[in-house]
Amino acid sequence: MNKSLVLEPGKKVSREGKNYRIAEVFNLSKVILVDESTGETLETKAESLLPPLEVEPRKCDEELMLISEEAWETANQRYEIIKPLVNKGGRTRKQVIERAQAHDLHVNTVYLWLRLYEGSGLLTSLLPKTRSDKGATKGDHIVEEIIKEAIATEYLTKQKKIVRKVIDAVKAQCLKRGLTPPHDNTVRNRVKALPLELVSRKRHGRKKSDNDFKPIEGKFPGADWPLAVVQIDHTKLDIILVDDHYRAPIGRPWITLSFDVFSRLVTGFYISFDPPSAMTTGLCLAHSILPKERWLAKLGVSGEWPVWGLPDKIHADNAKEFRGNMLKRACSQYSMDLEWRPVARPNYGAHVERALGTLSKEVHALPGSTFANPKEKGDYDSEKAAALTLSEFEKWLADYIVNVYHQKKHSMLGMAPLARYKQGILGDSEMPGRGLPAKIIDEEKLKLDLMPFEMRTVQDYGIVIDKIYYYHDVLRPWINAIDPQDAKRKRKFMVRRDPRDISLIWFFDPELKSYYQIPYRDTSHPAISIWELREALKRVEESGGKINEHTIFEAYERMRELEQEAVNKTKAAKRSRQRRKNHTQAEKPNPMPAVQEQPGELAISTLDIEPFDDMDEWS
Incomplete structure (x- = not known):
């Protein structure tokens, strides 16, 4: 099944159980549909559209983190080969033949990979077909390791050795270990599939590689249309929030924010009390990619945030805590190029950092602000003044982004971010539009792919994470299951958990290839967060x-x-304290007022009267 729904004139879609054809893209959030059986037209929100009803029943995808490194690498290599041809308008057979010949492949193989990938848009469509590892031997894996080692030591060096040297090194090592050497073309294909930036850096040095592949300061390269480049950054906000139950101060939150470089539009955010990590980046990215209409309605925020879709390239923080496989695989699966921000290259993150700076200044006007420095703060008691819960602050932030930041003229653009985004999507007399981004069909699967995971066994009492027990009957077939690769070990299963509510987990059934919600074993426990x-x-x-x-x-x-x-x-x-004030005041009789010749104005009491603090005790 295709991962996304293309929204452009001529494409078939469905709405409320009926098929239509898109006649026109009306604006950023609405399209004109035509009922081909009656000719009637209908204006509707893009968010309400689904794939046409005649599509095949959904087949579950592989769980990304359970795919072997070898299979994942093969899929990546195949994608790199067909990448210049994917969704290319006017693609000719000559171009496909040239690509096939360059990689010593049959032209039909390239066409097959193109059909598989363009039919789904998912990297997993290019995974090699497996037969439960039948025919695979330990030697096959050793040969793969020999090829990797030979490429690293013979090809990716400043000596700039030719591919023949890699082939010879592989053959020598295989014969030495009594293994059958791979075909020469197998080694050549591995070398040809290497990222060009990696080859340039290893063989010619970082300076030449940076000149050829890295951005220069000034206009951000590649950000020529909406969602071409999305930057993600984090900061600790200068405000103390209170808890939802008793409104007691609980500290300063972190924000992870995603930002479209082309339009300076905020594409999504995630707020929590956790420091930045792959988890917070993933949750921010999910918010960025998915439509926000229902989310805004749930918050009670009026206004439009008509931004959704997969970015072409993501620039994220270079810190080691972000370099987990979860983010890398999810981005590869959905064809998003994840690029880590280089150290000491400020131009890579300047746009999103400026947006965070603007946001921080606005936060300083809210109750509970800690301000930017002690001088600005003065004797202001931030904890005492704190009044907003995390959910209330989230609502304020969404309202500010939608109705202020996106609508305000940007000094560098000469127009508001939303107007610039609209220009890039729909086009005008100055530039052609890129069209509405494709809409993700399986939103829950995307969220899960970007959610933290654990590997756990299933015992007779269920699954345990952080001393908390989870159970449902769907786990019964997997109780005390044995690892198919090692009979001495218990089998571990993929489990995902939303940190905002750990009262349930998501269990991936490897046979049915589906996720199931597993609640607390003791359902009387309250729902709590990871914090x-x-x-x-x-x-x-x-x-x-x-x-x-x-x-x-x-x-x-x-x-x-x-x-x-x-x-x-x-x-x-x-x-x-209030009673004492009132009592003291009552004990001091007021002096008789002086006789006035003219009627005077009523005096305004100078008592420091406090409001009633607990009216509910009177009711």
Whole structure:
């Protein structure tokens, strides 16, 4: 099944169980449909469209993290070969033949790969067909390692050796180990599939590689249309937020923000109390890619944020904590080029950093701001003034982005970001439009692909993560399952968990190739976040107690009770202080007013009267 729905005139779609053809793209969020059976036209929101009803039933995709490195590398190599031909308008047979000859392939093979990839848009469509490893031997894997080693030591060096040297080295090592050497063309294809930037850097040095492949300061290269380049960055916000239950201060949040370089439009964000990581980047990316209409409605924010779609290239932080396989595989699967921001190259992240700087200044006007420096803060008590919960701040931020930042003229563009984005999508007299981005069909699968994962066994009590037990009957067939590759070990399964709500996990069934929601084994436990879990674990450890599910949720309940007591004490103290003021005032009789010759104005009390703090006790 195709991963995305192309929204352009002539394409077939469905809406509310009926097929239509797109007649016209009306604006960034609406299209004109035509019912081909009646000729009637209909204006509708792009977000409501689905694939045409005659498409084949959905076949589940492979779980990305369970695919072997060898198979994943093969799929990548095949994609690099066909990449110049993919979705190329006016592609000729001559071009396909030339590409096939350049890589010693039959032309039909290249056509097959093109058909598979263009039919789905997913890298997994190019995975080699497997037969449960029948025919594969340990020697096959050793030969692959020999090829990799020979390429690294013979080809990717400053000596600039020819490919023949790599082939000879592979043959020598295979014969030495009693293995059958691969065909010469197998080695040649491995070399030809190497990224050009890597080859240039290893054989000619970083300076030449940077000159040939890296951006220069000034206009950002490649950002010539919307979603061509999306930058992602993070910062700790200068504001203290309060918890949802008792509105007690809980600290400063982090924001991960994605940003379209072409239009300076914010494409998505993610706010949490976790420091930046592959997890926060993945959740931000999912928000960037998916439509936001329902999300805005849920927040209660009016206005439009008509931005969705897969970016061509992503620039992300270079820190080691972001270089996990989850992000890399997800980006490869959806044909997004993930590029790490080089150290000491400020032009790579300048655009998104400026946007974060603008946002930070706006935050300083909110209650609970910590400001940029002590001088600016003065004697302002940030914790005492803190008033916004994370969800309330998220609503404020969405409203600011949609109705202020996107609408305000940008000094470098000469127009508002949303107007620039619209120009790049729909086109005008100055430039042609790229058209509406394709819409992701399986939104839940995308979210899961970008969500943190664990590998866990299934025991008779279910699955355990961080001392929390999860169970559902769908796990029953896999209880105490043996690893098919090693009879001495228990089989581990892919499990994903949303850090915002760990009351359930997603279990991937390797036979049915589907995800299933698995709840707490004890469903009486409250839904909590990963941050609340960590705080509860910390409390149990500090008390010297035994860490288990029971003590964790006991600690969680005590945390809530203590917070409630603190709030009640604060309210009681305020009421007591007010009563003392009133009592003291009553003990001091007011002096008789002086006789006035003219009627005077009513005096305004100078008492520091506080509002009622706990009206609900009167009701």
